[in-house]
Amino acid sequence: MKEYTLYATMGAGFESVVAKELNNLGYKTSTENGRVFFKGTQEDIVKTNLWLRSADRVKILLKEFKATSFDQLYDEVYSYDWAELLPVDAQFPVKGRSVRSKLHSEPDVQSIVKKAIVDKLTDQYRRRGFLPESGAEYPLDIHIYKDVARLSLDTTGQSLFKRGYRVEHGGAPLKENFAAGLIELTPFDGTHPFIDPMTGSGTIAIEAALKAKNVAPGIWRKFAFDNFDWFDKKLHPELVEKAKAQEKQDHAPILASDIDQSILEIAKVNAHNAGVLQDIKFKQVAVKDFSTDLENGVIIANPPYGKRLKDREAAEKIYEEMGQTLRRLSSFSQYYLTSDPQFEKYFGAKATKKRKFYNGNLRTDYYQYWANKR
Numbered sequence: 001m002k003e004y005t006l007y008a009t010m011g012a013g014f015e016s017v018v019a020k021e022l023n024n025l026g027y028k029t030s031t032e033n034g035r036v037f038f039k040g041t042q043e044d045i046v047k048t049n050l051w052l053r054s055a056d057r058v059k060i061l062l063k064e065f066k067a068t069s070f071d072q073l074y075d076e077v078y079s080y081d082w083a084e085l086l087p088v089d090a091q092f093p094v095k096g097r098s099v100r101s102k103l104h105s106e107p108d109v110q111s112i113v114k115k116a117i118v119d120k121l122t123d124q125y126r127r128r129g130f131l132p133e134s135g136a137e138y139p140l141d142i143h144i145y146k147d148v149a150r151l152s153l154d155t156t157g158q159s160l161f162k163r164g165y166r167v168e169h170g171g172a173p174l175k176e177n178f179a180a181g182l183i184e185l186t187p188f189d190g191t192h193p194f195i196d197p198m199t200g201s202g203t204i205a206i207e208a209a210l211k212a213k214n215v216a217p218g219i220w221r222k223f224a225f226d227n228f229d230w231f232d233k234k235l236h237p238e239l240v241e242k243a244k245a246q247e248k249q250d251h252a253p254i255l256a257s258d259i260d261q262s263i264l265e266i267a268k269v270n271a272h273n274a275g276v277l278q279d280i281k282f283k284q285v286a287v288k289d290f291s292t293d294l295e296n297g298v299i300i301a302n303p304p305y306g307k308r309l310k311d312r313e314a315a316e317k318i319y320e321e322m323g324q325t326l327r328r329l330s331s332f333s334q335y336y337l338t339s340d341p342q343f344e345k346y347f348g349a350k351a352t353k354k355r356k357f358y359n360g361n362l363r364t365d366y367y368q369y370w371a372n373k374r
């Protein structure tokens, strides 16, 4: 089977998390900002799309070359064997990005690449006039960094955070792969209790349940590779079956609570869609009244941030309440994500460790408190 140079993309700060996930799946990796490279076959493309919890996409690196002029860019793209990759009716949107490079105009880079591919395919398929672009989609991208261009094919399609279990609602849920990445940074593996005391639409608890049950997070969805005409169509259903056979039923308790009953109803629908409704104990309770007899587990919460001035005071009061009830649960490792730089002051304890993440465009810190195990 042909071996490809592959890479996973991810949100800033999650590189080491995705690298670890890939290592656990059996791949040797090398890491750059926003990308983790590995080698693999079509089977590995299916496997990583199905199993990576915290990545955005899996791409095939088609070609890497130096590009300091548009002529050079055109020639290098033209010289690729496009007919081997793209059938005559392929749709091939090209995304262009250029950073710290001579060819800095992204629209120009994108349109030169598109033109070179169109010209080559027209020659290779001996077409006169337009290519129909009426068939399956092959999403391409060109990324130029410090004059080195990389041409890639996206095998994922819609980002991996779109697992397919979430119902839309007006709140501000964490992306599924972001939540999964936060979990990957904890020791949680399903053998000890898990608590999200401010669960909102349930993303973190659902991702925890999926991990505890060893459910492949991409198990429900389709990927761009499903439509590639040269892709072995047996692989995806085979690997889904294999993944299903590896699912586990038993795990330690997973608790998800929130002050707001109506958001819990949404969380339950999401959990149902993800097949983990019976795996999570949902409860309506304010964090100031939260208590549990469980021990030695992991707490993750994404409390309100109080971004707007008028919400700030309310958020800080919640951090104080969290401090009063949750700090007592000292056998739990605790992890809190918020954009409030004063979190530690109101929570009443300095974090063992902090880690910076962007939740969308918003800078947040992941405050981590190590446990005192009993």
Ligand SMILES: C[S@@+](CC[C@H](N)C(=O)[O-])C[C@H]1O[C@@H](n2cnc3c(N)ncnc32)[C@H](O)[C@@H]1O
Binding pocket: 171, 172, 173, 174, 175, 197, 198, 199, 200, 201, 202, 203, 204, 257, 258, 259, 260, 263, 285, 286, 287, 288, 302, 303, 304, 305, 318
């Ligand atoms: C930022 S949202 C959590 C979003 C969640 N991670 C998701 O993916 O949907 C914060 C949640 O904290 C809840 N909350 C606010 N005040 C609370 C309190 N005093 N006790 C418990 N939950 C509270 C809100 O109802 C909201 O659902």
